[in-house]
Amino acid sequence: LVEAADDDVSVFLAPGAYIKLSEQLNCSTDIHVTIVSSAVGATLDGQKMTRLFSLTGGCSITLQGLNLVNGKADNGGVVRAMGAGNVTLISSTISDCEATGDGGVIYAESSGDVSIVDSTIADCLAGTRGGVVFMDKPLPNSCQSATRYGPTCPGHIQCEKWEPLNDHSCYDNGRGKCMVDFPVNSFPCKYYPTDTRALSLSGTTLRRCAANNGGVIFAQRGFEVSLVNSNAFDCSADDRGGVVWVYQKGNVSLSGSHFANCSAQGEGGGVLFAWSDEWDDIVVKVNESTFTNSWANTSGGAMYTHSTRLEVEASSFSGCQANRGGALFSKGNTVLTSSQIWGCDAREKGGGIFSGMTTTLKAGTLISGCTAPSGSSLFLEAGRAEYHLPAPAGHWVPQESCLVNRKPCRLDAGGWADNPAQQECLEHRAYCALTISNSSEEPSRDEKAKACNRYMGNRTQCVARIDEEWLCRDAAFVQACNWERHPSLLGKEFYHLPLRPVNDVFPKPCAAGFLGSADSSLQSGPDCAGLCPAGSYCPEAATVVPRDCWPGYYCKEGASVPLPCPAGSYSNATNLADASECTDATPGYFAT
Numbered sequence: 001l002v003e004a005a006d007d008d009v010s011v012f013l014a015p016g017a018y019i020k021l022s023e024q025l026n027c028s029t030d031i032h033v034t035i036v037s038s039a040v041g042a043t044l045d046g047q048k049m050t051r052l053f054s055l056t057g058g059c060s061i062t063l064q065g066l067n068l069v070n071g072k073a074d075n076g077g078v079v080r081a082m083g084a085g086n087v088t089l090i091s092s093t094i095s096d097c098e099a100t101g102d103g104g105v106i107y108a109e110s111s112g113d114v115s116i117v118d119s120t121i122a123d124c125l126a127g128t129r130g131g132v133v134f135m136d137k138p139l140p141n142s143c144q145s146a147t148r149y150g151p152t153c154p155g156h157i158q159c160e161k162w163e164p165l166n167d168h169s170c171y172d173n174g175r176g177k178c179m180v181d182f183p184v185n186s187f188p189c190k191y192y193p194t195d196t197r198a199l200s201l202s203g204t205t206l207r208r209c210a211a212n213n214g215g216v217i218f219a220q221r222g223f224e225v226s227l228v229n230s231n232a233f234d235c236s237a238d239d240r241g242g243v244v245w246v247y248q249k250g251n252v253s254l255s256g257s258h259f260a261n262c263s264a265q266g267e268g269g270g271v272l273f274a275w276s277d278e279w280d281d282i283v284v285k286v287n288e289s290t291f292t293n294s295w296a297n298t299s300g301g302a303m304y305t306h307s308t309r310l311e312v313e314a315s316s317f318s319g320c321q322a323n324r325g326g327a328l329f330s331k332g333n334t335v336l337t338s339s340q341i342w343g344c345d346a347r348e349k350g351g352g353i354f355s356g357m358t359t360t361l362k363a364g365t366l367i368s369g370c371t372a373p374s375g376s377s378l379f380l381e382a383g384r385a386e387y388h389l390p391a392p393a394g395h396w397v398p399q400e401s402c403l404v405n406r407k408p409c410r411l412d413a414g415g416w417a418d419n420p421a422q423q424e425c426l427e428h429r430a431y432c433a434l435t436i437s438n439s440s441e442e443p444s445r446d447e448k449a450k451a452c453n454r455y456m457g458n459r460t461q462c463v464a465r466i467d468e469e470w471l472c473r474d475a476a477f478v479q480a481c482n483w484e485r486h487p488s489l490l491g492k493e494f495y496h497l498p499l500r501p502v503n504d505v506f507p508k509p510c511a512a513g514f515l516g517s518a519d520s521s522l523q524s525g526p527d528c529a530g531l532c533p534a535g536s537y538c539p540e541a542a543t544v545v546p547r548d549c550w551p552g553y554y555c556k557e558g559a560s561v562p563l564p565c566p567a568g569s570y571s572n573a574t575n576l577a578d579a580s581e582c583t584d585a586t587p588g589y590f591a592t
Helices: 420-432 445-454 459-464
Strands: 009-012 018-020 025-027 032-036 042-045 053-055 060-064 066-069 079-082 087-090 093-095 106-109 114-117 120-122 133-136 162-164 189-191 197-202 205-207 210-213 217-220 223-228 231-233 236-240 244-247 250-255 258-260 272-275 282-287 290-292 303-313 316-318 321-324 328-337 340-342 345-349 353-355 358-362 366-368 378-380 384-388 493-496
Touching: 053 060, 060 066, 087 106, 114 133, 133 197, 197 217, 217 223, 223 244, 244 250, 244 282, 250 272, 272 282, 353 358, 420 445, 445 459
Parallel strands: 009 032, 018 042, 025 053, 032 060, 042 066, 053 079, 060 087, 066 093, 079 106, 087 114, 093 120, 106 133, 114 197, 120 205, 133 217, 197 223, 205 231, 210 236, 217 244, 223 250, 231 258, 244 272, 250 282, 258 290, 272 303, 282 303, 290 316, 303 328, 316 340, 321 345, 328 353, 328 358, 340 366, 353 378, 358 384
Antiparallel strands: 162 189, 384 493
């Protein structure tokens, strides 16, 4: 029925039906095939002899309410899609499927989107890439031509997007680069696909899936990968990416998902391995997800990212391990917001994070209980790392303002401004420090208004001077913060970490005897919100709610433990602030 169809076809299989396949079902026309069952579902069994479906010619397929078992092939243990349409699995159970090559369940090459919804997948394997899904768009067949913005490469093959490189060779390295020789005075090109395909898993549970790279997903060259409200347990890669392996140009979203006991035995990424040849060509966003007891033999117990932008929000990493970067190994731009890393371990460097480029921690992010010989919380190999308040309640970090450091106003030998214009330079200096400009050119009126809005002093006075000429000096060579790339930081408080290992809990907890706070204005120094109030005590680091002093004891300001009333005195009251508030024993009685 499916193979003979020339129009869309739907098939209902009776619940409990068991169908053994000795060869694959083929669809080679531009139609949509839907195969559905209900209740306990019908079973399609490949008997370890064949894949279940082969799609070409634009054919799309939806499989719903089925049990798909024992599919086996070179590529795509259940579905092989080559030049096909979309592949959708809904409310199905897939188990014991295998590809000796790529895609233990689905192999999608130059095809449409792949969606797996509300399904369970267990014990599926790929000998090479993608234990569950392999998605790729191959390179052009030849490096003989290309089109880019400007000159045109010689030849006839039209590639989708090319970028110049300082190399005059012609080769296909199998990783997304296609090189060609240009005419004299021009450059070779680099191939990137401009279209993207979606690969989504929603409400799906994965167990014990494995591959050499990408224990669950392997995607490269133009992709949109998402895991939403899904779980992955005990998935692994012999080399990289215990769950996800992505390369070159695309986006990854992990939302509301849980990953536990996943691993990568080779280069790294117990859960995710992302590598891009160009900065921020891959963006990984993680939201409200947890990573537990994942490990990598080399780097990135949970995640390994290279030239990738990683944004983590409201997520946690615990019990993760690696040689470097117990939780995260990053050589890209990484931002953690309202997230926690705790109890992770690195055998060499960076028990929590190993950072080789730019790392920003903010909005209550905390690294605690991690271990490593160097950088128990954070190891900074290069680049810069910053913390932006607020810190977690009861913690603190030193703070400085993000301002444009400008060259000094010119002064005469006596130390005074040599003319009225230079005096005005001094008067406008605080405002100029909040304008986005490297040069001494007069800021625009709009930029002046923005500077006044950032100003923490008398803003009304600043606004009153917008129509004046602001004599701003050139920006200095050394800047405290990267305001050019992140203008939103200008005027904000932040902490620029020195380029050395961070071995303590970070941010630092307020000491016992001090009161912590969730108010960012009380988190910029070790005094926190001040000494613990008299009549109460703050027994632990990061105390934010002082405890009442016990009956028979008193607590002076800054107490971390209550002190007993002196011998001969007592009290049944709580919250005593001094020994003088204890009551002397009645004559004829004693108190100890």
